[in-house]
Amino acid sequence: MCPDVEILSSFYDDELEDSQRQIVKTHVDSCPHCQKKMAELGLISAAIHAEEEPDFQMAKVNTWNNIMDIIDREEQKATKVNFWQRRFQISFPAAAALVAAFIAVLSFSVITFYMGKHTTSSPASPELNMTDASDTLLNDDDNIFDSSAIEFDIPATISNFVHAGEPLLIKEVDFRSNNGKK
């Protein structure tokens, strides 16, 4: 009995197990029908391979060069880092010096800030009566930074000057000349 064409196809590809292959080979050698089938399989394969193929060796070289170009370009692109994403290195002594300088500047500014606050708390206007306020400041140590503890005595009126919205000196001169005319 002839083997199935599926088995002949595997036999043609040399894909049968040793024991099976031997049995099929013995049969095919003595069977004209199976020999014809085997010849047909051979013809199909020959027909598939009949086509002239292009130069694959050339394609291998060209494609390799293209691939290398693309990979190189990709790697170059990957190493080019944006300015804000760049890493920079700084040596330890330089970093320590920077930190020390920062602390120095910070402490200097804090000290000057508090000192400035003390000196500016005594207004220089001669019209203001500061005696009470400065006494309070000197006597009461707990309220040294409390601005509500400072009291100002602002006189209700300033003598010799009339408030008329004009420079006071000119106003006084005008007043005198007016008096003279009178």
Add this chain to the structure above:
Amino acid sequence: MDDKTKKTFFEKIYNEIFPIVIKVSYHITKDMDAAQDVCQDAFIKLYHRVENFPGVEDAKFWLIRVVKNLSFNYLEHEKVKNRAFDKMKHIPSFTDDTGEKQLLKKEAEEKVNQALEQLPENLKAPIILREFGGMNYKEIGAALGISESNVKIRIFRAREALGKLLPVGEVYVP
């Protein structure tokens, strides 16, 4: 894996596998430029993950699968693109070559191409890997993700279909 080892391993895979995949892709697409593009894309994909493959064999099966898929995708894309020109494409062209042998050869090539074109993808891929990739059933199974017995059946069916599409005796075999 450092850069140098990666490139050496990649080159080794390329030298071993390129001759197989270019043939497979060419016989699916029937276009050398397309086949080269497909192989180029597949190898660049491989380069980005080459350290994941323990050996050349694993990379080979992965590459063959990728090349096969990309080639069929290309074919599908081309089919859609050229549907309108299909009739024109099949009008026989007049060539300067009037030799009988050349004519017969051209005709035979055309018939084989048409027959292969008519095969469904699941039969075409195994027969191409077998005939042009020179791979055995086990390797084809590993590349396509199917069992060995399935490969055996598909190759037999592909041959059966080709036998019907290419009446043996009518096709010129040089």
